[in-house]
Amino acid sequence: MTRQTAPISALSRPTITFGLLLGMFVVLPAVLQALGISFSLGTEILIIALFAMSYNILLGTTGLASFGHAAFFGSGAYAVGIAQNYGIDGAATGLAVAFAAGLCAALLVGLLVMKKRGIYFGLLTLAFGQMFYIVALRWDGLTGGETGLTGLRRPAPFGLNLNDQLTFYYFILAIFMVALWVIWRITHSPFGSLLAAIKSNELRTQYLGYDTARYKLAAMAISGALSGLAGGLYAWFQYAAYPQNLFWIESGNIVILTLLGGGLSSFFGPILGAAVFVGAQDLISSYTEHWMFFFGLIFILVVTAFPNGLPEALARFASVLRRSSGSASEPASSAHVAPARGTAP
Amino acid sequence: MSSLKTENLSVQFGAVKPVDDVSVEIAAGRLTSIIGPNGAGKTSFFNLLTGLYQPTRGKVFFDGQDVTRMPVHQKVRAGLTRTFQILNVFDTLTVEENIRAAVQRRHGRSAYLFCAPDRHGPVEDELSAVIERVRLQEKRKVRACDLSHGHRRHLEIGLSLATRPKTLLLDEPMSGLGMYESSVMGEFVRELAQELTVVLVEHHMSVVLSISDTILVLSQGRLLASGTPAEIQASPLVQAAYLGTGRYDLPQERAAHA
Numbered sequence: 001m002t003r004q005t006a007p008i009s010a011l012s013r014p015t016i017t018f019g020l021l022l023g024m025f026v027v028l029p030a031v032l033q034a035l036g037i038s039f040s041l042g043t044e045i046l047i048i049a050l051f052a053m054s055y056n057i058l059l060g061t062t063g064l065a066s067f068g069h070a071a072f073f074g075s076g077a078y079a080v081g082i083a084q085n086y087g088i089d090g091a092a093t094g095l096a097v098a099f100a101a102g103l104c105a106a107l108l109v110g111l112l113v114m115k116k117r118g119i120y121f122g123l124l125t126l127a128f129g130q131m132f133y134i135v136a137l138r139w140d141g142l143t144g145g146e147t148g149l150t151g152l153r154r155p156a157p158f159g160l161n162l163n164d165q166l167t168f169y170y171f172i173l174a175i176f177m178v179a180l181w182v183i184w185r186i187t188h189s190p191f192g193s194l195l196a197a198i199k200s201n202e203l204r205t206q207y208l209g210y211d212t213a214r215y216k217l218a219a220m221a222i223s224g225a226l227s228g229l230a231g232g233l234y235a236w237f238q239y240a241a242y243p244q245n246l247f248w249i250e251s252g253n254i255v256i257l258t259l260l261g262g263g264l265s266s267f268f269g270p271i272l273g274a275a276v277f278v279g280a281q282d283l284i285s286s287y288t289e290h291w292m293f294f295f296g297l298i299f300i301l302v303v304t305a306f307p308n309g310l311p312e313a314l315a316r317f318a319s320v321l322r323r324s325s326g327s328a329s330e331p332a333s334s335a336h337v338a339p340a341r342g343t344a345p
Numbered sequence: 346m347s348s349l350k351t352e353n354l355s356v357q358f359g360a361v362k363p364v365d366d367v368s369v370e371i372a373a374g375r376l377t378s379i380i381g382p383n384g385a386g387k388t389s390f391f392n393l394l395t396g397l398y399q400p401t402r403g404k405v406f407f408d409g410q411d412v413t414r415m416p417v418h419q420k421v422r423a424g425l426t427r428t429f430q431i432l433n434v435f436d437t438l439t440v441e442e443n444i445r446a447a448v449q450r451r452h453g454r455s456a457y458l459f460c461a462p463d464r465h466g467p468v469e470d471e472l473s474a475v476i477e478r479v480r481l482q483e484k485r486k487v488r489a490c491d492l493s494h495g496h497r498r499h500l501e502i503g504l505s506l507a508t509r510p511k512t513l514l515l516d517e518p519m520s521g522l523g524m525y526e527s528s529v530m531g532e533f534v535r536e537l538a539q540e541l542t543v544v545l546v547e548h549h550m551s552v553v554l555s556i557s558d559t560i561l562v563l564s565q566g567r568l569l570a571s572g573t574p575a576e577i578q579a580s581p582l583v584q585a586a587y588l589g590t591g592r593y594d595l596p597q598e599r600a601a602h603a
Contacts, residue, residue, distance in 0.1 A: 190454045190462040197446040200435040207395070207433075208447045209421035209508055210455070218456075 014184060017268060021180075025173050029166055037282070039165040040237070045278045046169070046176045047233045052258045052270035053183050054226035059255070060263040060270075061187050062219045063199030067122045067251050068109065068129020072224035074246030075105040075132065076231025081149030081241040082142060091157035094232055095175070102228015103221055105132065110220035114213045117202075126248060133246040148242035152235055162236070172233055179226060186222060187267060195219050253277065256299055262309025269311050276310060348373040348512045348542040349394060349425075354403035356393055363389035365566035366403070371559075373512075376538035378545045378553045380577075381563035387546040388430055390563065391514050395427050396420050407512070424511030428501045430520060430546070436490040440481050443489055443500055444472045447507035472507070479503035494521050498530070512542040519549050531556050554578060 028042045051073055058064045079101030080094050088097065113124040136143045143149065154162040162168045186192050197205045198212050205212050235241045244250065261273020280298065284291035306312040349371040356364045363386045371377045379387050392398040394405055396417040404413045407425050415423070435443045445462060448471050449455050454462075463469065476482055479499040484492060489500055498518055505513055515534065519527040531552040537543050538556075547553050553560065553574075560577045562569040570576075570583050577583055 186458050188462070189460055190449050190457040190465075192458075193442065193446060193449075193462040194455050196438065196442075197435050200437045201433060203397075204429075204433050204435060204504070205446070206417045207421055207426055207508075208504065209418050209426075209450050211416075211418045215455075 014188075018177075018181070018184075021268070021271070022177060025176075029169055039169050041278065041282055043165070043169045043172050043237055045275050046172045047230050047237055048254075048257070048278050049271040049274035050176050050179055050233070051227055051230035052254055052261065052263070052274045053180060054223050054230060055254050056258050056263040056267075056270045057183060057187065057195075057223040057226070058219055059258055060265075060267075061192060061199065062195040062216060064216060064219070065122045065255070066125040066220075066223075067255065068125035068127070068132075068248070069223075069227055069254055070246050070248065070250035071109065071129040071132035072102040072105050072227040073231035073234070073250065073254075074136065074241070074243075075101040076228030077235040077241035077245045078136060078143060078149065078231075079228065080232040080235040081144075081152050084152055085149065089153065089155060091155035094155055094236070095229060098232020098235075099225050099229045102231065103225035105228065106220050106224020107217070110217045110224070114217045114220070126251070129246070129251050130248055133243055133248070136243045136246050143241075143243075146243065148240055148245075149235075150240040152239045152241070154236045154239070168237075172237075175229075175233065179229065183226065184267065191215075191218070259303055260299055260309050262306075262311040265308045266311045269309055272310050348408065349544070350406040351394070352404045352406075354390075354393055354400055354405065356389060356398050357401045362566050364393055364400075367563070367566075367568050368403075369561055369568060369571065371512075371542065371544055373542050374538075375558040376535065376543045376545065376556060377559045377561065378547060378557040379561045379563060380547070380550070380553060381569070384565075385563040386566040387563055388516055389566075391427055391516055391544075391546065394514065395425060421508055421510075424509070425514075426505045426508050426510045426512075427514035428505050428516055428518060430516040432494075432497050432501055434489045434497055434500050434504060437488065439486050439488050440476065440492070440500060440503075441472060441485045444475050444503055444507050447504050448472045448475065451509065475503050475507045478506060495526050498522065502533075506537075510541060512544065513537065514544045514546075516546050517548065518545070519547055519552065527552060 025042075025046065029039050032039055032042055051069075055066070055069050058066050058069075076098035079097045083089075083094065083097045088094075109125060109128045112128065113121055116124055136148075137145060139145075154168065156162060157171070160167055160171065162171055187195075194205070194210065194215055197208075198210075198215060202212050205215075231241075231245065234245065257273035257277035258270045259273070260276060261271065262269035263273065277295070280295050281291060284294050288294070302310060302313055306316070350369070352368050354364055354367045355362060365386070367386075367390065379390065381387055389398065393400050396412075396415055396419075400413065404411055406412065407420065407423060410423075412420055412423065412425075420426075435446065438446070441463075445468060449462070449465075449468050452465065452468050452471075454465060454468060476485060479502055481496060481499055481503065484496060489497060492500065498521070502515070502518060518534065519530050522530060527549050531549070534543060534545060535556045538558075545553070545557070554577075555574075557574055559571065560574055561571045562577060562580075562583050570580050572580070
């Protein structure tokens with residue numbers, strides 16, 4: 001392998017990073033407003049970032065490339081919608097239902113694919129993901145078929161009016177920060193260190209007495225549950241659950257933006273990937289409907305030149321700037337990627 | 346009392362039989378070496394013993410129990426583990442993270458989700474002891490991929506020791522080491538054999554002959570001979586097949602492994 005990630009225990013000031021992230025996301029609505037962009041762009045970035053962070057428990061931490069993760073995201077979205085149609089409302093129950101749906105879906109798929117490796121694992125997750133899509137498409141009575149479940153309501157926790165875009169944004173931000181802390185804690189726990197060992201060398205991990213399939217299944221379950229949670233938030237966000245939320249293109253998007261953000265070597269990278277992806281989608285699609293073509297170009301350029309994604313690109317760019325200007329000041333835009341693991345040039 | 350016993354152990358891949366009808370007993374608490382030319386089936390034999398390969402025929406017993414179909418991780422838990430000829434450590438992790446991954450299982454820590462991995466006293470004490478044992482104190486915070494070859498060999502053995510084996514299979518622990526390092530490693534292996542059953546696959550004949558209690562000779566997947574070092578050295582059959590006449594270190598084989 002080429003350059004490797006820094007050791008998991010060598011965390012560079014996670015508290016500072018968390019503070020910076022929180023600060024940036026707190027002021028993001030003001031920036032969006034100044035640019036004349038809807039707050040909902042920020043909300044979407046947060047939800048997709050949570051999805052990507054959850055996905056990266058599997059890809060970046062455990063080294064398993066799942067190509068069917070939209071199944072878990074979509075399961076969460078549909079679970080919230082179906083629950084509402086059965087009269088189950090409320091923020092806490094909605095979150096619990098979405099989490100549980102993602103968990104169950106991931107356990108189901110995980111039990112079937114966990115013994116497979118590499119490309120077989122990837123292709124099987126892709127196939128199972130598409131089965132969820134087909135079920136959602138055909139089971140009209142439950143899922144609304146092709147139209148999906150529309151007209152969903154946002155909950156009103158503590159009497160908050162979440163139909164107000166700004167309030168909703170901060171509601172999502174609160175959940176995002178808690179979930180992010182949970183993911184960080186799990187990644188940097190004894191369990192997380194085992195996942196890192198499996199990523200590094202699965203056979204050797206077995207020769208330490210570990211039933212690695214179990215650990216991989218547990219990683220899949222946690223990743224799926226949190227993806228489901230993100231999906232539930234997304235159902236509230238779009239007031240709907242659509243079959244597209246389960247579709248393999250969505251699975252592909254999450255792989256792409258996680259890689260773009262440098263998820264293989266950077267813990268916080270997927271957040272950057274999500275911001276760039278959602279932002280680019282919004283920006284480019286206002287000029288051309290072929291936005292994916294241009295985004296694809298960006299993706300190819302970044303990952304071929306910088307295998308560790310945008311954080312590496314920004315770090316290189318910053319070091320070039322520093323050298324040419326002779327000052328030690330760093331561009332503010334790279335502040336939140338600097339402390340991520342393994343991003344040093 | 347035997348630690349490991351095989352009955353008619355065989356494995357076949359297509360037309361190739363890397364291990365063919367091998368029945369041996371490996372005595373507990375002794376140092377048994379397995380020698381044989383390249384391709385004799387030594388590593389395949391280890392793979393069969395530890396469960397990485399499933400035998401096409403025959404049985405494996407460990408401590409009197411039939412473990413033929415037991416998966417790798419269960420055998421390790423029962424006290425049987427190995428090292429690898431081609432280095433097999435966690436390259437992306439530091440020395441202490443490597444060893445911690447091995448130690449924390451026996452402390453039931455590996456399912457903990459909400460605490461730091463390195464704050465549990467008993468685990469840290471034990472991993473320090475292992476690191477000291479394999480003489481890597483100076484390298485605790487160094488990533489495995491940045492270690493020298495010799496240190497990686499030490500780490501490889503440390504990883505296996507950290508599982509607290511009753512029986513340890515060492516697959517060419519001296520491969521790639523110089524003369525002096527090899528003799529140090531030989532002493533270390535001899536030391537290990539005071540505490541646990543050691544099975545050693547090795548090409549350094551002078552070391553093997555000086556430290557082993559028993560030697561098994563494999564050739565083309567079959568057991569050719571077994572006995573004490575003196576008996577093996579004296580056996581005309583072994584001399585013809587492997588040792589040659591008076592040349593205990595086979596230079597071309599050592600070069601191939603360097």
